[in-house]
Amino acid sequence: MTAPRASKGDESRSGRWRRVGSDARAGLVHGLVSVPDGLASGLLAGLSPVAGLYGYLFGMVAGALTTSSVLMTVQATGAMAVIIADVPEVRGGDNPAGALAMLGLLTGIIMLTLGLLRLGSLVRFVPHTVLTGFVGAVAINIILSQLADFTGFASDAGNRLFRAVATLFNVAQWHGPTLLLGVLTVVLIIVLEKTPLSSLGLFVAVVIVSALGQLPFFGDVQQLSDIAEIPPGLPLPVLPALDSIGPLLVPALSLALIGLIQGAAISQSVPQPDGSFSNVSGDFRGQGIANIVSAFFRGVPVAGSLSGTAVVTAAGARSRLANLFAGAVMVIVILLFSDLAGSITMPALAGLLMLIGARMFKPRRLWVVLKTGPTQAVVVSITFVLTLLVPLQYAVLVGVGISIILFVVGRSNRVKVVRWVPTDGPFPREEPPPAQLTAHDIVILQGYGSLFFASAEPFMSQLPVASETSRGAVVILRLRGADDLGSTIITALLRYRADLAAAGCSLLLCGVGDDVMRQLRASGALAMFGESRVFAATPLVSESLTAALAHAHELVRIERDPR
Numbered sequence: 073m074t075a076p077r078a079s080k081g082d083e084s085r086s087g088r089w090r091r092v093g094s095d096a097r098a099g100l101v102h103g104l105v106s107v108p109d110g111l112a113s114g115l116l117a118g119l120s121p122v123a124g125l126y127g128y129l130f131g132m133v134a135g136a137l138t139t140s141s142v143l144m145t146v147q148a149t150g151a152m153a154v155i156i157a158d159v160p161e162v163r164g165g166d167n168p169a170g171a172l173a174m175l176g177l178l179t180g181i182i183m184l185t186l187g188l189l190r191l192g193s194l195v196r197f198v199p200h201t202v203l204t205g206f207v208g209a210v211a212i213n214i215i216l217s218q219l220a221d222f223t224g225f226a227s228d229a230g231n232r233l234f235r236a237v238a239t240l241f242n243v244a245q246w247h248g249p250t251l252l253l254g255v256l257t258v259v260l261i262i263v264l265e266k267t268p269l270s271s272l273g274l275f276v277a278v279v280i281v282s283a284l285g286q287l288p289f290f291g292d293v294q295q296l297s298d299i300a301e302i303p304p305g306l307p308l309p310v311l312p313a314l315d316s317i318g319p320l321l322v323p324a325l326s327l328a329l330i331g332l333i334q335g336a337a338i339s340q341s342v343p344q345p346d347g348s349f350s351n352v353s354g355d356f357r358g359q360g361i362a363n364i365v366s367a368f369f370r371g372v373p374v375a376g377s378l379s380g381t382a383v384v385t386a387a388g389a390r391s392r393l394a395n396l397f398a399g400a401v402m403v404i405v406i407l408l409f410s411d412l413a414g415s416i417t418m419p420a421l422a423g424l425l426m427l428i429g430a431r432m433f434k435p436r437r438l439w440v441v442l443k444t445g446p447t448q449a450v451v452v453s454i455t456f457v458l459t460l461l462v463p464l465q466y467a468v469l470v471g472v473g474i475s476i477i478l479f480v481v482g483r484s485n486r487v488k489v490v491r492w493v494p495t496d497g498p499f500p501r502e503e504p505p506p507a508q509l510t511a512h513d514i515v516i517l518q519g520y521g522s523l524f525f526a527s528a529e530p531f532m533s534q535l536p537v538a539s540e541t542s543r544g545a546v547v548i549l550r551l552r553g554a555d556d557l558g559s560t561i562i563t564a565l566l567r568y569r570a571d572l573a574a575a576g577c578s579l580l581l582c583g584v585g586d587d588v589m590r591q592l593r594a595s596g597a598l599a600m601f602g603e604s605r606v607f608a609a610t611p612l613v614s615e616s617l618t619a620a621l622a623h624a625h626e627l628v629r630i631e632r633d634p635r
Contacts, residue, residue, distance in 0.1 A: 091390040098387035099397020101271045105383055106132070106147070106398060107405050107413065108278040111296065112421040113148040116217060117372050118157035120300045121421075123172065124148050126307055127366050129402045131374030134365040136395035140354025142345060143389055144338050145380030145398075146362040148372045150428055151210045151330050156372055157217065158463035159323045161316050169370060170313030171320065176367025176374075177312045178324035183332060183375075184360025192336065192352030201448045202471040203333065204441050205455030207432060209467075212460065214429030221294070221422035224250030233460055249290045250419045257281045257423030271387045278420045285417035296421070297414030304410040306403070307370045324373075326469055331375025335359050338376045345390055379428070450474075487521035489534035492550070505534060509542035509577060512632060514624045516548045516617070523551075525560035532564050538575035544631035545577040546624040550617060552583030552609050562597050569601060578627050582607040582620035 106128045114124025127148040135146025156162060161171040186192070216236040220226040224247025227238035239246075257277055264273030285293050296302065339352045359375050366374050384394050405413065441452045455471030462470075492500040493516075505517055519531060538545065549565075551557075557565075569579040584592070584606055592598040598606060605623070607616040 094388045094390050095393035096397050098389040098394040101387040102384040103398035103401025104275045112425050113153050116153040123372050127371030127374050130366045130369045130371050131362045132395050133399040134362040136392045138361045139358025141350035144376050146374050147377040147380045154213050167313045169310050171316045173310050173367045174312035174316050175320045176363050179327045179373040180360045180363030182328035187353050187356030190353045201451040202455050205452035208438050209456045209459030211429045211432035215426050218422040218425045221418040222254040250293050254419035254423040257420045258427050281420040282416045294418040296416045302410040302413045309368045327373050335376030487527040487531045489519050492516040506536045509536050509538050509545035512544040512628050514546045518550045528560045528564045538572050538577045543576035548580045548620045550583045555587050580605045580620045582616040583609045585609050
């Protein structure tokens with residue numbers, strides 16, 4: 073006798089409950105891990121640990137409700153925390169809480185605006201070389217920033233790099249119990265990741281080390297409660313400090329740029345549960361809203377977190393509910409276990425952050441970029457060094473600026489002009505253009521590279537010149553593939569046409585696309601060239617060149633025999 077088959081409705085309800093159960097388990101793991109991780113993020117930002125905790129909580133919940141990506145976790149990230157640590161307005165002054173709120177608000181407005189304008193594709197204009205140098209240096213900055221809490225020796229040098237050097241030269245002053253707990257945290261995380269507790273390894277390691285820190289031997293080891301109070305409740309809203317908008321604009325732009333790039337990496341690499349990929353602009357909007365919510369509730373600026381998303385997906389998340397469950401777990405910990413959170417030892421958090429920094433640092437990626445070419449090597453090196461020496465919000469923008477300048481210079485110098493010589497076969501032969509035109513010669517020229525204002529001089533310098541002995545020569549310049557000449561190139565071509573005409577020679581343009589034709593007509597250049605001497609591109613490749621050649625032969629025939 074066969075058992076009765078479950079109805080489709082029962083199967084549907086059963087599947088929904090299984091998904092909810094999977095999301096609840098993933099949320100429990102993610103929520104527990106996010107408590108020490110969020111506290112560490114606040115410390116890394118040079119702020120009260122609870123600022124990182126609140127950023128994790130409110131950013132994660134708001135992001136879960138608003139991003140296009142179902143599984144994206146929106147939290148504070150290491151790169152953004154290090155940038156915040158270099159912003160003096162949020163670490164001092166009359167109203168640091170208001171300045172932090174304004175920084176998060178500005179960051180959110182920039183992200184939200186880019187999302188509403190559907191400008192998700194903008195992230196592709198940030199060069200990989202800049203990101204590689206920036207992330208590599210940020211990883212080192214994370215490690216260096218935790219040396220004091222990891223070793224128990226605090227240098228008063230003014231720069232992370234100088235403080236690190238001072239720490240290495242004062243090994244005798246390191247605090248043994250503090251160092252022991254820091255090393256033990258790193259070892260425990262690595263070991264626990266290889267056990268069934270892998271997803272909770274970070275949380276369990278911090279709990280074990282903090283419990284050991286209560287023993288008399290570790291009595292002098294600093295705890296979280298020694299530097300900040302963990303309030304047993306959710307924060308009250310705070311108003312942004314309007315008078316800090318000016319100084320915070322550049323940091324906010326840098327935070328939005330780095331945050332959106334990190335979020336775009338998730339959008340393009342972590343598929344939705346149905347196998348599709350989320351909309352990058354939609355994720356921009358969600359991250360912007362998450363920042364605005366976090367800002368009003370005293371949290372640090374946030375963005376899509378690769379590590380957070382990896383934790384929740386590895387723990388079995390199936391929908392947005394996973395991050396919402398994680399937020400609920402964090403709320404319970406904050407409300408009921410704030411006293412226990414205060415007993416977390418500082419070397420435990422330092423060890424956690426140093427391990428994160430070590431895993432962020434990818435020397436092979438740096439080496440590959442350095443070997444790619446001189447331009448890439450210069451950009452990655454400058455970005456790397458600046459990120460170590462100057463405030464990070466300026467380093468990343470300078471890196472992008474230098475990359476753009478070197479790109480423009482490089483593209484302008486890569487313009488090449490060749491001569492097409494007809495052969496007996498179907499394909500022309502390429503050879504260098506002649507330096508000077510000969511009488512009644514027809515020279516077909518093809519330019520390769522980007523024609524824009526910076527490339528005008530190197531492009532024009534490769535065109536053959538006309539003299540008294542060049543009379544009757546015709547130059548056919550093929551422009552197929554050029555979408556935008558600009559006024560500089562058009563002016564240069566008009567000047568070249570005038571020089572040829574003065575020597576009794578002619579210039580024909582062929583393969584002219586619709587956009588370039590509109591530019592020539594709007595600028596009046598088409599009339600100056602002569603409409604009969606400008607041949608529009610057609611879907612048939614070289615059709616306009618064939619027409620231009622026929623016209624050139626007619627011009628040469630008329631010059632030879634004007635009758």
